[in-house]
Amino acid sequence: MGDNETTETQDCRHEDASDTSAGHRATIFVVEDSDLTFRLVSRILQREKLQVIRVVTGEEAMTWLLENEPDLLLADYQLPDMNSEQLLRALQRQGRSFPFVVMTACGSQEVAVRMMQLGALDYIVKDDNFARVLANKISLALTQAETQRKLYQTQEHLHLVKTALESTASAMVLTDRQGHITWANPAFAKLTGYSINEVIGQNPRLQKSGQQDRAFYSNLWQTILSGKPWQGELVNRRKDGSLYTERITITPVQNGQKEITHFIGIKEDITEQQESKRQLAQSEEKYRVLFNKIIDPVFVFEPHTYRFLDCNEAAHKVYGYSLEELRRMTPFDLHPKHELELVRRNIDRPSIDSASVYIHITKAGEHLVVEILSDKIAYQGQEAWLSIVRNITERKKLEGQLAQAQKLESIGQLAAGIAHEINTPIQYVGDNVHFLENAFRRVAIVFEQNGKLLTAVKEGNVDDGLIADVESSAREQKVEYMLRETPDAIRETLEGVERVTKIVLAMKEFSHPGTEEKSEVDLNRCLENTITVARNEWKYVADVETSFESSLPLVPCLPGELNQVFLNLVVNAAHSIADKVRSGTGKGIIRISSSLEKKYAKIKIGDTGTGIPENIKTKIFDPFFTTKSVGKGTGQGLAIAYNVVTEKHGGTITLDTEVGQGTTFTIRLPLEC
């Protein structure tokens, strides 16, 4: 760079030059190899409160400019290693461009022109005026650069907005005040089926479907012409004639004079949305109907507060509470006090496979026996419990009645048998007592005679007549017979009374009132009692052989129910043998045993009867299954036995059977519950 003279710096400042924006000192990047020139430039620019950075070579400028962005580049044309043109081109190749001003030597007009073409804002000739014009030119350049920058920014922004509008999914349309379309975006084209070119200049009413009435449009126009935006849904027609539903917002655009110049329409196709909304409503409706038409009460409740959230119509009907009432309640409010602890234990657990049985109390105070199935569900976006309640009160009643019927059946059968068992001893006890009464009367007569004789003997005046009287009295009263028979009559009477006592006692123990709670039971004694009370059933057809484990501990049982099981099995055994005896064989045997097997008490009741054919073996525990003729049995005996042993005692009941050989039932009851 030439060693140019410096000139006086001018004290002429330009606001814009010193301050491109508030609080920002503009930076001027100076590329100048001549120290003299630079000093001059620097002095002038600093006076203008401009920040000055200087490099000497094109290479250095290049390096700095790739990293930094000055507000203005002031470069000498002729640099030691290149000229400014080369520098700028190199920078442009790197995608960098800056507002710049070039300094040229005197008389290089063509250089100046080339540089201006390259984008320089100005050029300053290093002549005598240099120092005088520098500040001014720089200031102007800075202003120009700023304007350019702003313009560029605006253009950039507009471009962005346009791109955004064109790429948005919402269809947009711009009309003038008369309603002619002046612009539309591709989404509009996509939505309507018209190309943008087709609609420009057209009125949006070309899409009219006829689905909206005049009032609709007049309301629309009234709104937008009054300057307010209008929003609504309307059905329009595509180019291909198909209809669709759009939601449209029309915004009037006003100029400075508050005159409406344009309308902006933003529309969205909501056909699908509406369809899915309709489907949702439909499925909601369907679900509601299902929910409400389920015969079983269904409740939904919150998992933390347990408050009811919802219930179906059946729940209202069965419980008598309204939904409002229920929303203030929890499941706990439906149970009786004694169940609350149980409910507390189970309420956080799902019960899907096996329903639990509870008591529920309705608003009217009615107690229901219910089975509850519950599971977690998503309910309106949150977790909730769904409980399906089955009212099994009637079923329980029927089951109870059926069990009762079976019990009555076996009791009726027993009663007949026991009546017979008791009637027989009562018969001879009565006869014997009748005899004893008679005997006593007769013996008393003879005793009286003997008394007279004794008195006579004491008094010493016994005569033959008296002796004859005594003898004939004894003969007449058959005293010898009376005395001979009396001990036997007494013995048999006592024996008869004992028999009756035993039966009555066994019956009393046997018909132990069915308690709800288990008690410790001597199974051997239960079996003994069963054998006694059922004696009339087996004694004509079989002998009973027993083998009881004397060390069998007491077992927790429901004695009433278990006795019924034993009775059913013993009576079945007797009947089975009776069937066989009828066909001509002799008396059979019923073998009853108890034993210990690990943690179980094992009871076997076997018979030498007809056995059970293979094809019905699997059915014998089924309710109502019976091989007896109609009216002979309810078919509940073994079903109840099964239920009592497995369900109520957690035991097992199995059988071994062979046709013609007999059947043995084996019951295992856990020693601990």
Added chain:
Amino acid sequence: MSTANPVRKRILFVDDQPEVLHGLRRTLFELADEWHMEFATGGQVALDILAKRPFDVVISGMHMPGVDGADLLALVADRFPSITRILLSGSIQAESAIKSLGSAHQFLSKPINQCKLQDALKRASAVRDLLDNQQLRALLADLRTLPSLPTIYHELMRKMQSPGTTLCQVGELIAQDVGMTTKILQIVNSSFFGLPVHVSSPVHAAQLLGLDILKTLVLSVDLFTKCDDVELSGFSIHEFTRHSLNVGTLAKKIAENEEVEKTVIDNALLGGMLHDLGKLILAQNIPERHAEALSLAAKENIPLWQAEQALLGASHARIGAYLVGLWGLSEELMLTVANHHAPAAVPDDSFSALTAVYLANEIHKQLMLGPEIRMQEFDNEYLSRLNIQAKLPAWQGLATELTGEVQYDAG
């Protein structure tokens, strides 16, 4: 009724429990003079004893191992048909009563007190005195049912199988038929069904038994049978039934007029109904002998019963009474039937069912035959003994009224 034939009756007691037999022996020992009693432990022992010695009455328990009571009585009926068969059972089930229906004449249930047992045995013994003829005894002992009027029989069957039939309707229908009335009273008076009272009307009987048991009895056990020979020579079951109903109704009216106890009135009706039961038995079972008796009576101009007495050694009155006694109906009924031709034989001076039936029968016969033999047939001595002669015209008036009233369907 006692014919002077104080032969000791022979009674065999059977039970599988020796204690029961011991008790019976001890308690009945005072009657050892009157009866010869033996005791058999079990059915087989009883059969062995029966094979060796004759007996009048067998009284057996029901449930016994091996040969049970029903089996035993069936065998006795077969082998020793003239023996009176009584069941003494401890069972309370109607089934066992029904099972033994064919073979037992009477049913008693354990425990039975001494009075009842002695009554039953006394009656069973007394019945034997009504009839000496072993063949007739066997014939009567073998009777399980009595023939019924076909129209009534069919109507009853229809009613039994149609819903809505009431026990009252059934009872009233049964009361129209002599055979059915007798049979249902046998059933209902047995203590087997646990019925505590003595029943003397078919309606009451039907009500006590209940429709279920009645249905079983009528439909599956053939309690009643239809008369197959409606018109046998000299015997029309229609005529017979009409006469029985007329006499029963008139006897009842007469008894009511006398303001006697209800049981007497009931027995008067029943006695009237059953008084000629013997004729039905004879005509249905030995019709040729019955015909012979009829012709003898006509030839000799004697009452039929005298002809029967001459030919068979027993009148239809005795024969009917035997069955009434054998089947355990009341003693008064038995006496009434037995003596309805000659009430004076009964040493009783009060107005009884027998009196009513005797009068009703005679009055009705005269009414049917015509006025010319009126009065002369009455046993004036009996009437004056009871001091009721003066009432005769009034009763005859009743009869005349009734002939218009009693409607009976002979179709």
